[in-house]
Amino acid sequence: MQALAASGASVESILGGRFLGRQLYAVFEAAEILQFGPASPPLLRDVWLASEELQLMTARSRAGSREGLYLAAWGGHNAQSHNHNDVGNVLVFGDGQPVFVDAGAPTYTAETFSSKRYDNWAFQSAFHNLPTINGVMQSAGRQFAAQRVICETNDSVAQLQMDIAPAYPVDAKVKSWLRTVRLNRGRTVEIIEAVELTERAGETTLNFLTPLEADTSQPGQVTLRTEARSGQRPVRVRLEYEPAKLAPSVERIELTDGRLAKSWGTHLNRLVLRARSSALKDTWTLRLAQE
Numbered sequence: 282m283q284a285l286a287a288s289g290a291s292v293e294s295i296l297g298g299r300f301l302g303r304q305l306y307a308v309f310e311a312a313e314i315l316q317f318g319p320a321s322p323p324l325l326r327d328v329w330l331a332s333e334e335l336q337l338m339t340a341r342s343r344a345g346s347r348e349g350l351y352l353a354a355w356g357g358h359n360a361q362s363h364n365h366n367d368v369g370n371v372l373v374f375g376d377g378q379p380v381f382v383d384a385g386a387p388t389y390t391a392e393t394f395s396s397k398r399y400d401n402w403a404f405q406s407a408f409h410n411l412p413t414i415n416g417v418m419q420s421a422g423r424q425f426a427a428q429r430v431i432c433e434t435n436d437s438v439a440q441l442q443m444d445i446a447p448a449y450p451v452d453a454k455v456k457s458w459l460r461t462v463r464l465n466r467g468r469t470v471e472i473i474e475a476v477e478l479t480e481r482a483g484e485t486t487l488n489f490l491t492p493l494e495a496d497t498s499q500p501g502q503v504t505l506r507t508e509a510r511s512g513q514r515p516v517r518v519r520l521e522y523e524p525a526k527l528a529p530s531v532e533r534i535e536l537t538d539g540r541l542a543k544s545w546g547t548h549l550n551r552l553v554l555r556a557r558s559s560a561l562k563d564t565w566t567l568r569l570a571q572e
Contacts (some may be wrong), residue, residue: 288322340439347377356427366419369445387538416483417453487554
């Protein structure tokens with residue numbers, strides 16, 4: 282943690298903080314912070330924070346390198362401080378560039394910490410990398426949590442598996458939703474959804490938020506890439522899915538909030554994969570690979 286903080290520290294960052302209470306701590310400890318080093322962040326191969334408050338796994342293709350695919354996922358519950366309804370969310374980076382993301386927190390207002398908090402799309406599960414089940418999103422509260430959470434890592438694979446069905450209210454009519462997210466080091470990221478519903482009462486979708494442009498023209502795969510004039514390091518990732526089971530579409534989310542626009546620019550894209558089948562029990566496998 283010290284190395285991570287020190288890797289982003291500079292005189293400008295210490296003096297330019299927006300919150301005086303936090304800034305004063307940094308000013309009085311500036312000499313120690315700036316001498317600590319190292320210049321680069323500690324790029325650990327695997328991290329597993331097993332507390333029920335987090336249940337957070339991160340994994341990269343190899344320690345000390347941004348190259349290749351990076352995966353982060355968590356279980357936890359929907360009563361966190363500054364909570365988003367995001368039990369089971371997953372993030373993916375390729376060569377250090379974002380592929381599947383969390384939009385983050387918009388500019389705080391009085392409504393942010395009121396009963397209207399989850400009226401804002403940025404806090405809703407449908408705008409995280411999660412399913413919407415029978416048209417129903419996750420709910421807020423400590424009882425809406427992941428269960429049967431298991432993390433496994435070795436030299437070839439890092440994997441987090443959990444049942445996220447308990448994060449949804451009874452209206453979702455879901456018996457179990459076993460989500461497995463797996464990094465096959467140096468090769469692919471897999472997201473496997475083993476679904477069991479008690480009833481089909483609405484549309485079920487997989488949602489993924491990305492700053493990349495998405496081409497869905499070829500059945501069975503979505504090509505995700507940076508815009509030609511984006512100024513970013515080029516990224517091109519192929520998402521493979523089962524076209525007999527899922528139908529893709531892309532929605533553009535215009536970013537009118539200044540805080541989000543500062544991070545992502547004019548817009549984000551939401552990739553929506555709609556379930557084609559009316560079966561109550563099914564398994565969907567998605568596979569991400571760099572091109």
